[in-house]
Amino acid sequence: MPLNSINTNSGALIALQNLNSTNTELGMVQQRINTGKKVGNAKDNGAIWAMSKNQSANSQALNSVKDSLQRGQSTIDVALAAGDTITDLLGKMKEKALAASDTSLNTASFNALKADFTSLRDQITKAADNAKFNGVSLADGKTTKMTFLANTDGSGFTVNAKTLGLAGIGLSAGSTFTTATLAKAVLTQIDNAIGTATNKLASLGTSSTGLDTHLTFVGKLQDSLDAGVGNLVDADLAKESAKLQSLQTKQQLGVQALSIANQSSSSILSLFR
Known part of the structure; x- marks a missing residue:
């Protein structure tokens, strides 16, 4: 009882x-x-909380990686834009040189074509020198390569610079002609310059594609990390x-x-x- x-x-x-x-x-x-959240602090579940914090830190660090890769994209895009301008200028220079190789031209017409050719040549230098993003260029010959962040461990994605100025494409500040015969000879130089420039632009384009692919991967990786953290603590x-x-x-x-x-x-x- x-x-x-x-x-x-x-x-x-x-x-x-x-x-x-x-x-x-x-x-x-x-x-x-x-x-x-089912795990809001270490008291709720210490092991899960610590794991989620580590993964959240990795996800946040990837923002810096994305910023670096996007800066790389912009730098290459500026160089490619300059390259497109330079190839267009080379095409016009070829047109002027070919026209000047005509022996039937009078002196005034020949001199006008020569002046146009020289002006186009000088614009190539300006295009290459001004192809800068954030003060850095991959086209002016002053930089050999640039390395951008590729992962949270500090590893990098390296892009080799391509000189698109006159010296980089096989021309010089003195590239010109004074006679119809020399104008015809310049055509070979211009053709070689066009080939060199397009090859360098193709290489930069490949690097840009690589950056695009890696940036897409980093975005997916960050989403996966965020989802994983959500599965742990939400x-x-x-x-x-x-x-x-x-x-x-x-x-x-x-x-x-x-x-x-x-x-x-x-x-x-x-x-x-």
Whole structure:
């Protein structure tokens, strides 16, 4: 037979313990719903929390990688734009040299073609020198290569520079003609320059494609890391919502159970009537 005591109410103590347990669970569920995370700090699950922090740090570090790769893309794009201009100029120079090789031209016409040729030649130098992004050029011959970030470990993606100025394509500041015969001879130089320029642009284009591919990979890698972190720490809100309703009901029942247990002591009074 259980002891009837006004000092110790075992039923109330048990009911209180159960209610406290329910309140603790309810607080955890409410926190998960408020934050959207099942692991919000190291107290929730130390191992999972540490893992998620490491992966989050890697994901954030990839932003720097993406910035570097995008800067590389822009630098190459500027060089390619200059290269397109230079090949167009070479095409016009070939046109002028070919026209000047016509021996039937009078002196005025020949000199006009020569002046046009010289002007086009000088524009090549300007295009190569001005092909800069963020103060750096892959086309002016002052840089041999550039290395951009490729991963969070500091490894790099190297792009070799291509000199697109006159010296880089086999011409010089003195490339010109003074007679129809020399104009015809210049045509071979221009053809060689066009071939050299297009080959260098093709190499830069390949490097640009490589950067594009790696940038796409880095974006997918970052998305995968973010998704992995979400799988580790994000709460299933539908599940937590259902659990919240269950615990709220359990809490109400616990309060009632504690109230009933507390009333049991009052039955002792009937013994003294």
